[in-house]
Amino acid sequence: MHVELRHITKTFGSVRANDALSLEFAEGRIYALLGENGAGKSTLMKILSGYQPPDSGTILIDGQVVTFQTPADALRCGIGMLHQDPLDVPNLTVLDNFMLGRREGLLPKRNAAREALAQQAGRLGFQLDPFRYVDSLTIGERQQLEIVRLLSLGARLLILDEPTTGISAEQKHALFSALKRLAAQEGMTIILVSHKLEDVAALCDEVYVLRGGKLVGHCQMPTPIEALVTLMFGQSLPRPTRSAHALGEEILRAEAVSLTARRLTVRDLSLSVRSGEVIGLAGLDGSGQSDFLRACAGLQALNSGRILLAGMPIHGKRYPELLRLGVAYAPSGRLEEGLVDGLTLTEHFALTAGNGMWINWRGAATLAAEQIARYNIRGAPHSPVQTLSGGNQQRALIALLPKNLRLLLLEDPTRGLDVESTAWVWQQLLARRDQGAAILFTSPDLDEIVTYSDRVLVFCEGKATLVTDLDDPSRNPVERLGELIGGKGFGGKDSWVAWRGGAAPR
Secondary structure (H helix, E strand, O other): OOEEEEEEEEEEOOEEEEEEEEEEEOOOOEEEEEOOOOOOHHHHHHHHOOOOOOOEEEEEEOOEEEOOOOHHHHHHOOEEEEOOOOOOOOOOEHHHHHHOOOOOOOOOOHHHHHHHHHHHHHHHOOOOOOOOEHHHOOHHHHHHHHHHHHHHOOOOEEEEEOOOOOOOHHHHHHHHHHHHHHHHHHOOEEEEEOOOHHHHHHHOOEEEEEEOOEEEEEEEOOOOHHHHHHHHHOOOOOOOOOOOOOOOOEEEEEEEEEEEOOOOEEEEEEEEEEOOOEEEEEOOOOOOHHHHHHHHOOOOOOOEEEEEEOOEEOOOOOHHHHHHOOEEEEOOOHHHHHOOOOOEHHHHHHHHHOOOOOOOHHHHHHHHHHHHHHOOOOOOOOOEHHHOOHHHHHHHHHHOOOOOOOEEEEEOOOOOOOHHHHHHHHHHHHHHHHOOOEEEEEOOOHHHHHHHOOEEEEEEOOEEEEEOOOOOOOOOHHHHHHHHHOOOOOOOOOOOEEEOOOOOOO
């Protein structure tokens, strides 16, 4: 199918998200849609997939004008979209979610649907248990489920919004291989919305670049990544570097911790974290790193062992109490756990003020305006948080963190952020580090982990290995971490592996 967008315009109040945009997408091609956070990418794709109407402009499919009132209208025309936060029903099973949208009357054919699920998942190299509940899946597994569901419903143009977030290198390789096959052999059109320029270089045939709601570039691949960055931001950006800094007293200690993760049990994990230290937690999605992070925030129970904050056990303490002690946790599920769908930015800052029964609305609005300016959030104090782009929701989540912190626990802190925004967020986080806060964070991006970590705790098959020498010139740190994540050299004699289980180093 050939899809054309002509002069699409969309405004939200005083913000013009899309400004007379015209793009074309041919069958059998893979496109990238690039731009900084708030450039209008997600808005344009929501219009194309029927989630919201344009203020003006036209959509044509194979030369015929179409109008979408709902996503179901777009899907019936062969257009489906995978959102950065998958739109699923957490308290239903994988199979139930897969069957959503099917027109099969009151008695759906579950056996046939289960066979179709297995066939579609196998076609893409995914492994999805039909009987698991969606709220037990990782972000990556939920994305896989939604891709499979859209294809089963007849999508011929597939829009993927940050599809490689939270999935392993093996899963990404399988996904990219499947997408290339769908385009080359079945004539599907793929649109990738991503901030990961390496993914764009590996997958895409053509690139459209938006800036400030306008189209500023259209190029064929391969195109140098530096040229794409310049199109996105109007200038080249320096690469971040690791910097030396002093460490203080011990803030966090884990002693022989055992906990049950989504797929396995992590055993005998011990770790000591000092003030001013940044530790990255790496591993395949679902390997236990996020579960350990939540345990440090008092949000997940331990099977055995204990976790101490400045020498004080946190067992039995609720998260609000730990928050008062200087521990803050920022989850990757922004609207599910981190923010409140339906509330404005001002209302979010009022909630974090913690002034008891009485709310200082004027003070909350002033604080919201200050933080919006400081974190470059594209929104206003009265903006409902769900109307912000994914990247701006992430900035808002970081902006809501309390000032005086001893321990900062971050799950994928730059998820969905462009290069410039990622650097900005880490500038703010490292300022907290320089004030004495210890930082533990997870990320599927090994480059990010290597760039900002003093040490890395790698999770693999229920074990945890601490990597201490990230500056060894004889080793490529990203490749080495990738090998450990995959199980190669895990627990063997290796100068990179300084500790596994047992007593925590000081």
